Amino acid sequence: MTTSTREDLLQSALKLFAEKGFYGASIAQIARELGLTKQALLHHFGTKEKLYGEVLALINDSMTERLAAVPSSAASPEERFEQVFMALYGDGDGASDVARLVMRELMDNVGRADQARSWYLKPFLEMLIKLARDLPGNADRSDGELLAVTYQLLGAINYYALSQTTLEKIFGAQTFGHSQDAFPGALRALIRAAATP
Known part of the structure; x- marks a missing residue:
């Protein structure tokens, strides 16, 4: 199997896992x-577990590469x-399958959590914690405190x-359009508040 074929298969599996979740997608459905x-x-x-793991590893690699590419000098x-968090918002806006699968993995994982051998999204989450630790006043805060801060922002974005x-169906196109215009500013305010210990 060529690398591009494998990546195409992983992208298709990502879409199905995002839509149906790990438990909702059978191996027969995925194969079809x-x-x-x-x-x-x-x-x-x-x-199926290994396929799911490869999909999550692909997401983790993609997200950490994009975050590492955010200029820091x-x-x-x-x-x-x-x-970084505004980049995550921009990425999530156009990549709802990735956002959906990330949220499923982080929230809808109770049955698998006890048997999980690898946490494929951990490097990405650790990268966010490190970004929070680099903020003034955060050097002595615990990883748990910084995870709470970064997870709140990640949750808001996703x-x-x-x-x-x-939201568009509930409030109509005009109100939802205003919401879309306002969300980046509201998110920036939330990020700035989170960056101040």
Whole structure:
């Protein structure tokens, strides 16, 4: 299997896992969606758990690469913190499958959590904690405190990204349009407040 074919398969699996969740997507459905037989899918990926892990690893790698690409040389820690979370907002706005799967993995994982051997999104979350630690006044705060701060921001970004269709139906295009215009400013204010211990 070529690298591009494997990446295409992982992108298709990402879409299905985002739509149905880990438990809602059967190995037979995934194989059909990918245009493979169940046996071929198992040959290439071993198990549904391994396929899911590869999808999460792909997301983690993509997110950490994008965050690492946010310029840091001229920016203060506060500016970098804001730039990273605003970049996550920009990414989530156009990548709802990724946002949905990240939220599913972080929130809808109770059954798998006890058996999980790898936490594929941990490096990404640790990167966010490090960004928070670099802020003035945060050197002595615990990882747990900084996780609470960064997780609140991540939740706000992903929750808004995933709620857009529903919000537009509830409030109509005009009100929702005003909401879309206002959200970046509201998010910046939330990020700046979070950056001040």
